[in-house]
Every structure is written in C-alpha cells, then in structure tokens.
Amino acid sequence: MTSIQSPPKLSLAEFLELPETKPASEYIDGNIYQKPMPKGKHSRVQIRLGTQINQVAEPDRIASAFPELRCTFGGRALVPDIAVFSWQRIPLDANGEIENTFEINPDWTVEILSPEQSPTRVIDKILFCLNHGTELGWLIDPQEKLVMIFKPGKQPEIKQDGDMLPVLSSLEDLLKLSAQNIFSWLTLN
Numbered sequence: 001m002t003s004i005q006s007p008p009k010l011s012l013a014e015f016l017e018l019p020e021t022k023p024a025s026e027y028i029d030g031n032i033y034q035k036p037m038p039k040g041k042h043s044r045v046q047i048r049l050g051t052q053i054n055q056v057a058e059p060d061r062i063a064s065a066f067p068e069l070r071c072t073f074g075g076r077a078l079v080p081d082i083a084v085f086s087w088q089r090i091p092l093d094a095n096g097e098i099e100n101t102f103e104i105n106p107d108w109t110v111e112i113l114s115p116e117q118s119p120t121r122v123i124d125k126i127l128f129c130l131n132h133g134t135e136l137g138w139l140i141d142p143q144e145k146l147v148m149i150f151k152p153g154k155q156p157e158i159k160q161d162g163d164m165l166p167v168l169s170s171l172e173d174l175l176k177l178s179a180q181n182i183f184s185w186l187t188l189n
C-alpha cells in the first residue's frame with residue numbers, strides 16, 4: 001500500500017512572497033484558494049456599491065471602500081470583494097500616501113457570491129473578519145436577491161426587497177440602502 005503525502009503547507013510569509021494571481025488568491029489556514037473570476041452581476045454590484053460608499057464617505061473623510069484589496073491579519077490573507085476602512089485606520093506610508101500593504105482587518109467586509117463559490121467558505125471569511133474586529137459583514141447573493149448581514153455576537157439576518165441594510169455606524173446618517181437598491185443596479189433601465 002502506497003501512502004500519498006499531501007504537499008507541505010506554506011507559511012503566510014511564504015504565501016506573501018508568491019507572485020500575484022489573477023483572480024487573486026487567498027491564504028486560509030495554510031491553504032491557498034483562488035477566488036473565482038468575477039462575472040457580470042458580481043462586477044456591477046461591486047463597482048456600484050464601492051462607488052456609492054466612496055461618494056458619501058470620502059468627502060468628509062469618514063471611510064473609504066477598496067475593491068479586491070488584500071488584507072493580511074490574524075494569520076490569513078483575505079481579499080474581500082469590497083473592504084471598507086474608517087478614514088483614520090487607512091495605513092499611510094512615509095509620504096502620507098495610502099500603503100500598498102494592509103495588515104489590518106477591514107471595518108466592513110463585503111462579499112458578493114458568485115455561482116461557483118462555496119457560501120460556507122465565504123461565510124467563514126466574514127466570520128473570521130468579525131472575530132478580528134470587523135464591525136460589519138455583508139454577503140450579497142445576486143442569484144437569490146438577498147443580503148445576509150453579519151455583526152459581532154449576533155445571529156445573521158437576511159435582508160431582501162425594501163429591507164434597509166445596516167452600514168458602518170459612522171455612515172448611518174449618510175448612506176441609506178435597501179436590498180432592492182442593490183439589486184436594481186443589475187437592470188440597466
């Protein structure tokens with residue numbers, strides 16, 4: 001009987017030395033997972049939501065949304081579809097410019113489910129973020145037209161149709177979105 005050895009797991013440092021992949025790869029518990037290539041609905045929701053957040057949050061220096069930004073913290077390297085950071089937490093380099101490397105958790109993590117993605121693995125990423133200080137997580141499912149909301153220490157909630165979606169506490173007075181708003185972006189009327 002021949003024993004088959006699994007390949008040795010890489011350390012986080014070794015993973016971070018690897019060349020970038022397109023689409024991005026993530027490092028979770030010693031394993032590397034490549035994200036699926038975004039499709040039309042995913043891309044549309046991602047660009048519209050990120051733009052909407054930045055239009056209300058950046059003028060007053062409250063927060064900023066970053067699409068597909070690698071966030072390395074807690075022994076993992078994750079690439080949320082949208083990572084939102086409170087303004088004062090955005091890492092800056094010696095020139096006062098945004099750092100290339102974010103070694104902190106986002107304040108708000110947004111994942112947009114692709115048809116070929118495992119919902120369980122995506123939920124695990126959101127829960128990991130919450131357990132490391134993230135205030136809010138969204139899982140947007142364009143197929144089912146619902147948004148699953150995650151907050152630390154609370155049961156997930158399902159929002160759909162006209163249900164209002166919670167946002168970062170610092171944006172509550174500025175950003176009002178319902179599930180219906182999110183999914184209306186998929187129609188080009």
